[in-house]
Amino acid sequence: MPAEAPLLQVDRLRVAFPSPRGEVAAVNDVSLQMGREKVGIVGESGSGKSITARAILRLLPPYADISAQAISFKGENLLDLSEKEMRRIRGRQISMVMQDPKYSLNPVRKVGEQIGEAYSLHRQASKRQAREQTLEMLAAVRIRNPEQVYNLYPHEVSGGMGQRIMIAMMLIPEPSLLIADEPTSALDVTVRLQVLAILDDLVSQRGMGLIFISHDLELVASFCDRVVIMYGGRVMEALAAGDLHSSQHPYTRGLINCLPKVQGKRGRLPTLERDAAWLTADFQGGARQ
Amino acid sequence: MSAPMLMIEALGIVFGHGAARNRALQEVSFSVPQGGSFGLVGESGSGKSTVLNCIAGLLDRWTGTIKVADQVLQGRRKLSFSRQVQMVFQDPYASLHPRHTVDRTLREPLAIHRLGDASRRVVQVLREVGLGPQFRFRYPHQLSGGQRQRVAIARALILEPSLLLLDEPTSALDVSIQAEVLNLLQDIRTQRHLTYLLVSHDLAVVSHMCDQLAVMCQGVIVETISREQLQSGEISHPYTGQLLLAGKGYDRAAIDAFQDFLPTSQQ
């Protein structure tokens, strides 16, 4: 790690939701530390990966019980901030790209205007300035005809284009941290990789941190610098992406093995045997630290 | 070898009129032998699911010939067709009636076809898909995604069809659940000597499940190859190569070489 303070440090995060059978912890004892790098959070549904991300931005419903020793962003504890101060952080400092751009864009406004608004919301900027910045940003996400796309409505753009627009909108305030929650899982494989390439280039050019949340272990391993594997609301292990395939953790191994492979044999796929011991606080499971 | 279980010749369909006119399928031909397993691979909009819907009779106004067990399909499907061909859908959350118990979902086809002994058949088919009798009277919202997909498979099996159409049966599931469902589908195929037509965007899943596969792009089959050819890289169309490469994960250098493919007939 570099000598400067980490960009984001999450210390023992716990998120619980009330349920008829008592409180249920969706995220338990999750700690995470990152600089200006690409960190992947991988897990199956119910692993708590999305809730972790939303807890960082305090985007969970009010009945969620969030507790942590600290969620510090650039040395500032996000848990201590008021809702008003939090709004300054969201978008300006930390942005989030969701899975489906259709739900994140206003359907009755031109996409260009919406990107421009994301720009001017956090600074004094004239309309013309916002428009110029928007066109520049659209070009940066490799949209070939920014002028034309500026005037489109969300329903007029394809899935891949929509996700590029979302990335443009999230990056235009120049945040230092981008959280991408399954940003490409609704896209076709080739489009998915093209969108990721754009994200990759922008993140490294601008020296941002990226939290990439996905269920796709292989994709995360090839895309990110570090990988955090979550299961049942807990971190199973955190390791460098290159070490993933030599991981000793039974859960990680199970996930890797149960994927069918083009070159694989015909027989039965190994299935994942879940072990309740993984969810105990002191389980090590041969994980390398 | 006897007559193929499924034979499709020059299948075509057009959606929309005028400017929105879209030739969703053009000259699609392939055949699946009795007991075989055939995969259709492609990205969204390639028309792979449309082929299934044409076969199942959920779409009409297609052109070309579809033969199931040497019988040409025409117009409305007969009742006996349901006992020959069944389908498993992609989204396990949308394919079960939210207000019907598992029991009701499985009994209904038996009632339509006036098959007796319903209780025994329901319990038996549930056991076959790996669900105990305790699941019988649950509602879909009391089941996990994998369990729902097992119920959907049970529903398809209860009429004892010989051809199963699988429309991305595992793409909405977690990978660990996907492995279990794929294993189940393979076991069932061996036990019941079924013929599969599997649609997927995932080359790895198709390669794992199928003897032969056709790669589709924009409503056209760009090539039909065997599993062995896919594994040894004997592919002739660059689109297949691109799909294969894309399936290997993120590789910054390879991505810039990606291109948009148009079907051969339009190039």
Added chain:
Amino acid sequence: MDRPTGIITRTRDWLLSDTPASATQAAAGRAYLGLRLFGRNRLAVLGLAIIVALVALALFAPQIAPYDPIATDLTNRLQAPSTSHLLGTDEVGRDIFSRIVWGSRLTLYIIGLVAIIAAPVGILVGTVAGYFGGFIDIVLMRLTDIFLAFPKLILALAFVAALGPGIENAIIAIAITSWPPYARIARGETITFRNADFIRAIRLQGAGPIRIITGHIMPLCLSSLIVRVTLDMAGIILTAAGLGFLGLGAQPPMPEWGAMTSTGRAYILDHWWLITMPGTAIFVVSLAFNLLGDGLREVLDPRSDS
């Protein structure tokens, strides 16, 4: 926690079982969960309580009402509320409390019959139009539009004028004017489900349109329709009261609440209770149905359980 194994606990466990052993148990468990959700909405429970009280009032009207609702007593006319006449008497000396009690039968009769006629017609027209689409949809929906184009009360008035005044004709008129919104709702719901995978699956299993519409689509439309009908009950009561008020509904001396407010109008300044008492009854029952409808919406919304 110490778990007593009393009959209540055992019943609860049976209802909440994740592994129901029969269709009945599964349905009962579902109903129980719905009931629990409903019970959390205090206002809805209040609405239900008022409606239960109304039904009880109607059932036991002969036992509850102290006087004959029709017998006149001119010596005791226009008496203010007192211990002998709880809610006072009207212009011909009839006990208003007894009339309201007996009038609850008429109110229930009207809303019950309207619901029984209008809701099935609406759901049938809507689901058939929505499921088949195309020409059938156009014909059925234009017909619906024609009915929707008239103000409800005016159309009902026209029908009563044509059929002649009287409570049965009022019911028919209200029913005829009430079904079109139900048809619209049912059609809208049907269209969202028509191409759902579970409908395609059952089609592929050889089910015909009648089985699909009655067994698969109608149950899904039913919940939003029940909510809508419940919310409409208030409107039906008010329309019936309006017709009664205009002299086109229940005919004197029937103790219909609307007709009672109508006659009370002449005495509004000096004898306020003549119009206030039946008016309050209309208000309370309408409100109760609205509260109940809101509560049912939470419980029955099909989107809430997926």
